[in-house]
Amino acid sequence: xxxxxxxxxxxxxxxxxxxxxxxxxxxxxxxxxxxxxxxxxxxxxxxxxxxxxxxxxxxxxxxxxxxxxxxxxxxxxxxxxxxxxxxxxxxxxxxxxxxxxxxxxxxxxxxxxxxxxxxxxxxxxxxxxxxxxxxxxxxxxxxxxxxxxxxxxxxxxxxxxxxxxxxxxxxxxxxxxxxxxxxxxxxxxxxxxxxxxxxxxxxxxxxxxxxxxxxxxxxxxxxxxxxxxxxxx
Amino acid sequence: xxxxxxxxxxxxxxxxxxxxxxxxxxxxxxxxxxxxxxxxxxxxxxxxxxxxxxxxxxxxxxxxxxxxxxxxxxxxxxxxxxxxxxxxxxxxxxxxxxxxxxxxxxxxxxxxxxxxxxxxxxxxxxxxxxxxxxxxxxxxxxxxxxxxxxxxxxxxxxxxxxxxxxxxxxxxxxxxxxxxxxxxxxxxxxxxxxxxxxxxxxxxxxxxxxxxxxxxxxxxxxxxxxxxxxxxxxxxxxxxxxxxxxxxxxxxxxxxxxxxxxxxxxxxxxxxxxxxxxxxxxxxxxxxxxxxxxxxxxxxxxxxxxxxxxxxxxxxxxxxxxxxxxxxxxxxxxxxxxxxxxxxxxxxxxxxxxxxxxxxxxxxxxxxxxxxxxxxxxxxxxxxxxxxxxxxxxxxxxxxxxxxxxxxxxxxxxxxxxxxxxxxxxxxxxxxxxxxxxxxxxxxxxxxxxxxxxxxxxxxxxxxxxxxxxxxxxxx
Ligand code: SF4
Numbered sequence: 090x091x092x093x094x095x096x097x098x099x100x101x102x103x104x105x106x107x108x109x110x111x112x113x114x115x116x117x118x119x120x121x122x123x124x125x126x127x128x129x130x131x132x133x134x135x136x137x138x139x140x141x142x143x144x145x146x147x148x149x150x151x152x153x154x155x156x157x158x159x160x161x162x163x164x165x166x167x168x169x170x171x172x173x174x175x176x177x178x179x180x181x182x183x184x185x186x187x188x189x190x191x192x193x194x195x196x197x198x199x200x201x202x203x204x205x206x207x208x209x210x211x212x213x214x215x216x217x218x219x220x221x222x223x224x225x226x227x228x229x230x231x232x233x234x235x236x237x238x239x240x241x242x243x244x245x246x247x248x249x250x251x252x253x254x255x256x257x258x259x260x261x262x263x264x265x266x267x268x269x270x271x272x273x274x275x276x277x278x279x280x281x282x283x284x285x286x287x288x289x290x291x292x293x294x295x296x297x298x299x300x301x302x303x304x305x306x307x308x309x310x311x312x313x314x315x316x317x318x319x320x321x322x
Numbered sequence: 323x324x325x326x327x328x329x330x331x332x333x334x335x336x337x338x339x340x341x342x343x344x345x346x347x348x349x350x351x352x353x354x355x356x357x358x359x360x361x362x363x364x365x366x367x368x369x370x371x372x373x374x375x376x377x378x379x380x381x382x383x384x385x386x387x388x389x390x391x392x393x394x395x396x397x398x399x400x401x402x403x404x405x406x407x408x409x410x411x412x413x414x415x416x417x418x419x420x421x422x423x424x425x426x427x428x429x430x431x432x433x434x435x436x437x438x439x440x441x442x443x444x445x446x447x448x449x450x451x452x453x454x455x456x457x458x459x460x461x462x463x464x465x466x467x468x469x470x471x472x473x474x475x476x477x478x479x480x481x482x483x484x485x486x487x488x489x490x491x492x493x494x495x496x497x498x499x500x501x502x503x504x505x506x507x508x509x510x511x512x513x514x515x516x517x518x519x520x521x522x523x524x525x526x527x528x529x530x531x532x533x534x535x536x537x538x539x540x541x542x543x544x545x546x547x548x549x550x551x552x553x554x555x556x557x558x559x560x561x562x563x564x565x566x567x568x569x570x571x572x573x574x575x576x577x578x579x580x581x582x583x584x585x586x587x588x589x590x591x592x593x594x595x596x597x598x599x600x601x602x603x604x605x606x607x608x609x610x611x612x613x614x615x616x617x618x619x620x621x622x623x624x625x626x627x628x629x630x631x632x633x634x635x636x637x638x639x640x641x642x643x644x645x646x647x648x649x650x651x652x653x654x655x656x657x658x659x660x661x662x663x664x665x666x667x668x669x670x671x672x673x674x675x676x677x678x679x680x681x682x683x684x685x686x687x688x689x690x691x692x693x694x695x696x697x698x699x700x701x702x703x704x705x706x707x708x709x710x711x712x713x714x715x716x717x718x719x720x721x722x723x724x725x726x727x728x729x730x731x732x733x734x735x736x737x738x739x740x741x742x743x744x745x746x747x748x749x750x751x752x753x754x755x756x757x758x759x760x761x762x763x764x765x766x767x768x769x770x771x772x773x774x775x776x777x778x779x780x781x782x783x784x785x786x787x788x789x790x791x792x793x794x795x796x797x798x
Contacts (some may be wrong), residue, residue, distance in 0.1 A: 091406065091409040091755055092330065092403055092404060092406065092614075093402065093403035093404075093405075093407045093409065094408045094409075095399055095403050095408070095411075096408075096409065096410045096411060096421070097395070097410065097411075097413070098399055098409070098411050100390040100411075100413075101395075101411035101413065101567075101619075101621065102395060102396055102411075103361075104413075104621075104625060105391050105392040105395070105567075105625060105628060106392045106623050107390070107463035107611055108628035108629045109389070109391070109628055109629050110629050111676075112680070113392050113393075113396075114390055114392060114393040117390045117393045117394070119572055120382075120386060122379060122383070123378070123382060124375050124378040124379035125379060126370065126371050126372065126376050126379060127376075127379070127578055127582070129371050130370055130681045131369070131483070135337055138487055140347045143564075146592065149751050150595065150763055156546070174427075181714055187339040188595060190743040193404075193630075194440075201776075203720075205607060205608065205609050208609055209609060211609050212557070212609065212610055213634065216523070223498070225339070229593070230594040230670060231592055231593075232502065232592040233367065234590075234593055239608075239611075240608060241607045241608040241609065243553065244610050245608075245611065246609075246610045248558065249549065249552050249556065250367060254709075266423065266578075267578045267581065267582065267593065268402070268575075268578050270340070271574040271577055271578040271580075272575060272578075273573055274539070274574045275538070275573050275574035275575050278538045278545075278573070278574065279538065279573075282628065283405070284541070284601055285541050285601070286601055286602070286603035286608065286611055287424065287556075287598065287599065287601075287611065288541075288598075288599040289552070289557075289596065289598050289599070290593065290596065290597035290598070290599075291595065292593055292595050292596075292598060293594070294596070295547065295548050295549030295595055296547050296548065296595060296724065297463045297465040297511060297547060297548045298481075298547075298589070299462070299463040299467070299483060300463070300467075300483075300488050300507035300510055300511065301348075301352075301487060301507060302351075302352055302355045302481075303487050303488075303507045305508050305511040306505050306510075307511075307515070307550035308514070308515060308547075308549055308550070309461065309515055309519075309522070309548050309550040309552075309553050310548070310549020310550040310552060310553075310595075310596070311520065311549070316790050
């Protein structure tokens, strides 16, 4: 994309300024907020506490949690895939699969590794896939949330189209809550770095309570979710 | 669907709503459940510390942002466009729909998928797109239900189909879409999934609202549960997001606080299943991301509140916590408000956006019990703003004869005492009745509404019969 086109900005913003009873502001310094309760949450929790909280919160969001060691990760992932019905598997293109000893998963004939070069064909495959396997970039203990920084390789579809997503959660990615994740993104943005086109916070399978406030799991996204926490320190 | 719903005067709509017993019980039980979930996730959740601190944090952030709105909107626009996104600042609803129509025409769009968005309802976007031959698919379950029921009207800002029970939904699905299953929510939901699956992948344009935009990075944040917003923003080549001009935060750090307040207050979740943060990208190399991204920033009357006593109404994050504690909403339901924004915030916001001629009576749909202000995660003094609206409304109408004023109320000359009671109560209205618990307190100033002030209302004193007998009294 070239730079986008902006319409009607100045008239619009001038009106706002005049309604606010002043000229347009050129520079605003973000105040130091008086109230910042977000930093207090799980402030003193160690890695094990965070893991315990992550487990509980994931389960509360209907995600199955499995803990494993690095050496057993490949076997654990395989087992989880079978438990959820096997079939076609799609994964993101992520060097961590190799780093975590998951080459055998990628090499399996029933696994499709996202390949932007294949264009829309990837979407067709992901639509047919029973299971999508991804890595969590940041994992939030408070809410059992995995965070993905999507791009052309870490494609959005992998955690969205298959019936089940399996997220590999390196224990080192655990933080207390959203606060720590947004702080990282804020720092990147403040340094002028480009941030990922889709930063997705995902907490379990899709769901809805729109009919009589009854929670139904599995709407337009995945119907099942598995969080495999792997000790990596 | 534009902001205004229906043509009947307000009290006529109240009558209509009270006829529908199911709707009243549904509203009441939904309100109870939503309220209970919110309490569990807020004041009762010890993990997050003092909820009041969070509310203060939210208030502080919203106040600063609105005070510097021009600055942050400029920053948002620059960052969004620098990364290739197009920005349209729309003064009016018509400007917004016209721009979106133009984009759709240019793209030769046939199918449009939409995620839940009250602001696109407000501007009547579906009609505008249908006018130029697009097929529009609502994909949020509640909106989908309303759409296939011949565009039924939303009754709640978070769960727009709240007034429908599962049997009604089953019947609608059967009659309009050939559904053959039972009334089980699971089955009904699966039906919606299967109906929309292919549509998501075929759509030419995906349209969303915007829970929060982040100025520092030009990002649109969507707070959802069903996965439909992800489908809508992943597969179509063109994405259009529409935001009320007040819906932004300075940086990602404030986004954290606001998402927490919204998730917990709206649906009692620590975080919604998806918080999807979308930023245009310069390199068009993703297979599953839009190639073109438009952001429409809408005024449509919002600036009427800037620099006035109503400015803080723009702090609203549309969580519906105020709706879920409102005893008047409980009894009259969402449709009676005649606006897509219901409950206390609807009664505050609708006159700001649409004027007193259209919505001036809504601020009277309140017992001023202040439960709304207490519930609000960003501490908007809703009940005080309702009082200000009433003062303004009466001052404006004061110049006309009482008869005309009554007509404006839609009550008619047959019920003079009802209206007199309302107007004569005004001096007392100036003094809000707030007690610590915020729910029930001494005799209310507005006789019309005080009978429903208790929460929940005892059966024997139900609003319906009270309302009737009061009307008769007025006639004698
Ligand atoms: S006014 Fe407050 S409580 Fe009501 S919807 Fe807005 S933010 Fe929520």
